[in-house]
Amino acid sequence: MVALVVGVDWRCQMHRRKALEIFSSFLALCSSPSLLSANTLKQGVKVGYLSISDHLLIIAKEFSKSVNIVPLKFSSWSEISEALRAGAIDGAFLLAPLGLMLRANGVDIKAVLSSHKNGSALVARSQIGGVNELNDKIIAVPSKFSIHFYLVDKIINENKIKAKIVELPPPEMPSALLSGAIDAFCVAEPFGQIAVNTKRAKNLLFSKDVLPNHICCLLNFNSQILNEPFYDDLLNAFKNAANFLTTNPSEAVNLASKIIGQKSSVLSDVVSKNIVSYSDLSLKLQDLENLREFLISKNLGSQKLKNLNISEYLAL
Structure with a gap:
């Protein structure tokens, strides 16, 4: 009887050891790059975007061969930035200054492409005859951490005028302009052309x-994504989307309007006027360094931003 009990205990110990070995092997497998890649492929690569023409490249979901690109729409820059910081999404289109600030504050992301080039306009009330007439007027930008603030500051300085620059959510800009609450605004499309199409506003300058x-918005990914075996296909999907927007604008806009949530007629207006360009998505270190110096000069940059090695942020 005793021998039987000992025998059973011995076998149980062997089973427990075997189970632990199997479990340990399973954990190791789960943490291996190959399984991480498989899980990512199964769940999809989540990419955040806003409902603006700057983010038309989100149609890349239709051009990927091996990975499922999952577009996730956000309503504000703060929301999309926090989601990327928290790891709730794998990538996002971000205003270039915001990407710089996130990276400077330790968020492990890399900028892989410009989501477009150009793409905005300084839109004013129809009564405004030229830039000089904006002296002592109110100009809205979406954020001080945007290329639009950089552009408006440049316009003001080059034309030697004074103006009050205010921050305003992009969807509110057309109505604010038409009501007289502001005199002009600079922001991502299609909000500029929405105002222009009322015939009560006009494009004063194209960016x-x-x-x-x-540059304006950059496509950022969690750094780990760049080490995945499917990354080349992922990146090529966005490049192919850019090529499609350039060579087949009508079809691309119809496809994008369903994802972006803007009327295809308005998006077509942006593309047909060549307000935005997708022919060159390259990133240049100097462009980001210029932005950093601008932020610092406006007391918007921290010591962390001053110390940021921008070359390590760019996937060049």
């Missing part, structure tokens, strides 16, 4: 004429 081929 491409203020700073040719300028």
Whole structure:
């Protein structure tokens, strides 16, 4: 009887050891890059975007061969930034200054592409005859951490005028302009052309004429994504989307309007006027360094931003 009990205990110990070995092997497998890749492929790569023409590249979901790109729409820059910081999404289109600030504050992201070049306009009330008439007027931008603030500051300085710059949510800009609450605004499309299409506002300047081929939003990914075996296909999907927007604008806009949630007629207006460009999505270190210096000069940058190695942020 005793021998039987000992025998059973011995076998149980062997089973427990075997179970532990199997469990340990399972944990190791789960943490291996191959399984992480498989899980990511199964669940999809979650990419955040806003309902603006700057983010038309989100149609890349239709051009990926091996990975499911899952578009997730956000309503504000703060929400999309926090989601990327918290790891709730794998990538996001972000205003370039916001990407710089996140990276400077320790968020492990890399900028892989410009989501477009140019893409905005300084829109004013129809009564405004030219830039000089904006002296002592109110100009709205979406955020002080935006290329639009950089552009408006450049316009003001080059034309030697004074103006009050205020921050305003983009969807509110057309109505604020038409009601007389502001005199002009600079923001991502299609809000500028929404105001212009009322015939009570006009394009005073296109951003491409203020700073040719300028960046605005950058496509950022969690750094780990760049080490995944499917990354090349993921990146190519966005590049192919850019090519499709350039060579087949009508089809691309119809596809994008369903994802972005803006009327295809308004998006077509943006593309047909060549307000935005997708032919060159390259990133240049100097562009980001210029932005950093601008933020610091406006007391918007921290010591962490001053110390940021921007070359490590860019996936060049």
